[in-house]
Amino acid sequence: MQIFLQNSTIWGGKMAGKGTTNLHIKDGVIVAMGPDIESPEGVDVLKDLVVCPGWLDLGVQVGEPGWEVTEDLQSVAMAAAHGGFTCIAAQPNTFPVRQGKSEILFLTQNAPKGPVQMIPLGAVSEGGAGKNLTEMMEMHEYGALGFTDGLHPVSDAGLMMRALQYVKTFDGLILNYPYDTSICRDGLIHEGFISTSLGLKGIPSLSEEMMVHRDIELVKYTGSRMHFNGVSSAGAVELIRKAKESGVRITATVPVLNLVYTVDQLTEFDSTYKVLPPLREKRDQMALWEGLKDGTIDGIISNHIPVELEKKKLEFPYAAFGASTIESVYPLLSSLAPVSISPQEWVNWLSIGPRKILQLPSIDIAVGGQADLTLLDPTGSTRRMPEDFFSKSKNIPELNTSFRGKIVGVIHQNQMQIFNQL
Amino acid sequence: MNSLSTKHLLGIKLLNEKDLRLIFETATSFKEVINRPIKKVPSLRDITIANLFFENSTRTRISFELAEKRLSADVVNFSASASSVTKGETLLDTVNNILSMKVDMVVMRHPAPGAPFFLAKHIDANIINAGDGTHEHPTQALLDAYSMMEALNSDLSGKNILILGDIMHSRVALSNIFCLKKLGANVKVCGPPTLISPYLKQLGVEVNYQLESALRWADVVNVLRIQLERQDIKYFPSIREYASNFGITKELLNKMDDKKVILHPGPVNRGVEITSEVIDGPHSVVLQQVENGVAIRMAVLYLLAASRDKN
Numbered sequence: 001m002q003i004f005l006q007n008s009t010i011w012g013g014k015m016a017g018k019g020t021t022n023l024h025i026k027d028g029v030i031v032a033m034g035p036d037i038e039s040p041e042g043v044d045v046l047k048d049l050v051v052c053p054g055w056l057d058l059g060v061q062v063g064e065p066g067w068e069v070t071e072d073l074q075s076v077a078m079a080a081a082h083g084g085f086t087c088i089a090a091q092p093n094t095f096p097v098r099q100g101k102s103e104i105l106f107l108t109q110n111a112p113k114g115p116v117q118m119i120p121l122g123a124v125s126e127g128g129a130g131k132n133l134t135e136m137m138e139m140h141e142y143g144a145l146g147f148t149d150g151l152h153p154v155s156d157a158g159l160m161m162r163a164l165q166y167v168k169t170f171d172g173l174i175l176n177y178p179y180d181t182s183i184c185r186d187g188l189i190h191e192g193f194i195s196t197s198l199g200l201k202g203i204p205s206l207s208e209e210m211m212v213h214r215d216i217e218l219v220k221y222t223g224s225r226m227h228f229n230g231v232s233s234a235g236a237v238e239l240i241r242k243a244k245e246s247g248v249r250i251t252a253t254v255p256v257l258n259l260v261y262t263v264d265q266l267t268e269f270d271s272t273y274k275v276l277p278p279l280r281e282k283r284d285q286m287a288l289w290e291g292l293k294d295g296t297i298d299g300i301i302s303n304h305i306p307v308e309l310e311k312k313k314l315e316f317p318y319a320a321f322g323a324s325t326i327e328s329v330y331p332l333l334s335s336l337a338p339v340s341i342s343p344q345e346w347v348n349w350l351s352i353g354p355r356k357i358l359q360l361p362s363i364d365i366a367v368g369g370q371a372d373l374t375l376l377d378p379t380g381s382t383r384r385m386p387e388d389f390f391s392k393s394k395n396i397p398e399l400n401t402s403f404r405g406k407i408v409g410v411i412h413q414n415q416m417q418i419f420n421q422l
Numbered sequence: 423m424n425s426l427s428t429k430h431l432l433g434i435k436l437l438n439e440k441d442l443r444l445i446f447e448t449a450t451s452f453k454e455v456i457n458r459p460i461k462k463v464p465s466l467r468d469i470t471i472a473n474l475f476f477e478n479s480t481r482t483r484i485s486f487e488l489a490e491k492r493l494s495a496d497v498v499n500f501s502a503s504a505s506s507v508t509k510g511e512t513l514l515d516t517v518n519n520i521l522s523m524k525v526d527m528v529v530m531r532h533p534a535p536g537a538p539f540f541l542a543k544h545i546d547a548n549i550i551n552a553g554d555g556t557h558e559h560p561t562q563a564l565l566d567a568y569s570m571m572e573a574l575n576s577d578l579s580g581k582n583i584l585i586l587g588d589i590m591h592s593r594v595a596l597s598n599i600f601c602l603k604k605l606g607a608n609v610k611v612c613g614p615p616t617l618i619s620p621y622l623k624q625l626g627v628e629v630n631y632q633l634e635s636a637l638r639w640a641d642v643v644n645v646l647r648i649q650l651e652r653q654d655i656k657y658f659p660s661i662r663e664y665a666s667n668f669g670i671t672k673e674l675l676n677k678m679d680d681k682k683v684i685l686h687p688g689p690v691n692r693g694v695e696i697t698s699e700v701i702d703g704p705h706s707v708v709l710q711q712v713e714n715g716v717a718i719r720m721a722v723l724y725l726l727a728a729s730r731d732k733n
Contacts, residue, residue: 196621197435199535199557199596269536315513315534317555 004039012347028414053363054086054372059301066095078390086412091150148175164224178211205233232277234287255303260336271319299353306393334405380406433558434600448721466495489719563597579606587646
């Protein structure tokens with residue numbers, strides 16, 4: 001594998017803001033770098049792109065095994081690459097649930113040989129049912145970098161406490177999707193004026209804040225590490241901010257849709273925007289941005305939940321939650337973010353932050369370093385016809401449009417995937 | 423020619439005040455028609471209407487059917503329990519099959535909020551919402567407002583209307599609120615706090631948890647049915663406690679200084695939200711509501727069919 005990246009703008013790291021440069025990548029390693037180096041003969045050249053340390057997505061449902069009708073490892077790898085991700089953390093909500101050594105090995109051994117690395121997350125509880133702890137020590141030994149019941153919040157405080165205690169043997173990470181379902185059973189959208197005027201059961205911000213508060217107290221008590229994977233409310237951001245200030249070992253990420261949309265998307269019962277955590281109000285959206293800007297929130301996740309259209313194109317209450325978003329993070333943020341995003345912020349929120357959560361080293365774009373890169377063109381545009389997407393599920397917001405910003409490709413693991421004609 | 427601003431009747435929320443006034447005026451003409459010895463007019467002679475009821479209904483279904491027949495429309499009826507449909511054929515397939523038989527208008531009742539919006543997005547016929555879960559029941563709100571105006575012999579602007587009972591699970595409450603606010607009425611709701619959304623005030627209504635003081639304020643009371651079938655958990659401890667705190671009784675009405683107009687969308691849980699003495703007594707206009715329901719539905723069907731001709 002060889003490629004020459006000519007006249008590239010580097011985002012993040014020591015090279016940021018120092019003008020354009022050229023990179024020669026060979027056998028997965030950056031072998032030469034500098035404005036004056038020339039492309040070796042016979043090597044393909046990509047010009048005038050932004051080169052970014054490879055992005056990592058902590059919120060991905062991979063489908064396989066069990067839900068191949070929605071996604072499989074091959075399709076999710078292509079979709080991730082198309083979204084600019086060189087690494088994804090696979091949520092354990094497969095069938096069977098990824099809850100032991102054999103399921104961890106299934107993922108690591110079957111992950112496609114390409115530029116997208118798949119990191120296994122294991123379940124906290126058997127079957128994701130929230131009752132009995134899984135064999136987290138063994139899963140850790142076989143490569144699981146975190147434990148979560150994924151789409152299912154751990155409701156039982158005692159179980160969560162024991163999970164946090166148990167992983168202390170290896171300073172493990174527990175991830176939770178903070179959502180106390182007991183106060184909003186069968187909630188469909190954010191509770192507020194719109195849910196009331198649509199006659200839909202609401203999901204109050206309180207349901208998220210209560211569980212964030214509970215988990216912060218549990219982390220204080222156990223001294224373990226916890227990550228909130230997908231916060232959506234202003235109240236939760238504030239709780240996390242205060243806890244972080246007092247040194248509690250927590251981190252948080254926010255789903256891309258909650259950064260670009262509000263509950264206003266739902267006034268005509270469009271099930272495309274029926275997602276968890278729910279889209280909330282403008283003040284929540286802006287609080288999430290503020291949280292990102294001041295470091296309260298550590299990164300952005302796609303919250304990629306592929307759902308077949310048969311389960312989505314239904315009357316609103318019957319439609320499944322979730323959106324296929326892994327290919328949309330960059331174009332949605334480039335086009336719809338209500339604030340400006342600096343090059344360093346892109347890197348912080350999509351590469352450095354998520355990697356820190358999993359205690360992975362940051363990627364340095366330097367001679368001799370492994371090439372783990374996301375290539376993008378901020379001036380390009382992304383066409384969003386259903387056939388343009390690699391995800392098997394087309395529950396994708398903003399279909400049949402075109403958005404600013406284009407992912408050109410990814411390079412990682414001595415492999416590359418380029419979506420432009422060379 | 424006067425026409426509605428919309429192709430469908432999905433909810434009162436999407437109508438403007440002019441639409442409401444036009445429906446009421448048209449209903450008045452039709453009310454005269456249905457009191458003639460020959461109650462039928464040929465207005466919808468070439469129109470085929472499908473009544474799709476995915477949820478139980480007696481009076482709304484009969485009222486629509488009667489309205490359609492009085493307008494000389496061809497009518498097909500389809501009833502199915504929602505569960506049998508969700509298990510097999512999707513709503514869209516069911517409706518598309520029926521539309522392939524060249525149906526022009528669809529009257530639909532469905533347990534899912536927003537189901538008529540879903541349908542309107544995917545099919546070409548005019549859709550009339552005959553109640554969608556806990557969202558809206560627009561023709562009920564129209565006939566309620568019409569009946570209130572008739573009973574008060576006046577416009578509703580500045581009038582005090584109390585909606586009492588299970589506000590949270592009631593599509594009638596929501597449609598009534600939208601309709602009455604558009605007509606300039608003052609709206610208050612009363613019921614157990616567990617059955618009133620904390621965000622209801624943002625719709626421009628007042629909330630009062632004390633029935634007697636709320637009743638004293640009101641010119642008209644629309645008493646809602648307790649929707650036990652839509653309550654997945656217990657929102658109040660017992661029917662007994664509900665009835666003694668939020669039920670309308672003759673004794674309570676006797677304490678009032680002025681006569682109240684009492685409406686109920688039916689079916690009535692006699693002795694729970696309202697006693698038989700009241701529902702059958704001089705305050706009640708429930709039977710006028712039923713009669714007005716046919717006229718209102720004739721008006722809606724007629725006006726939507728007219729918009730179809732225009733298109």
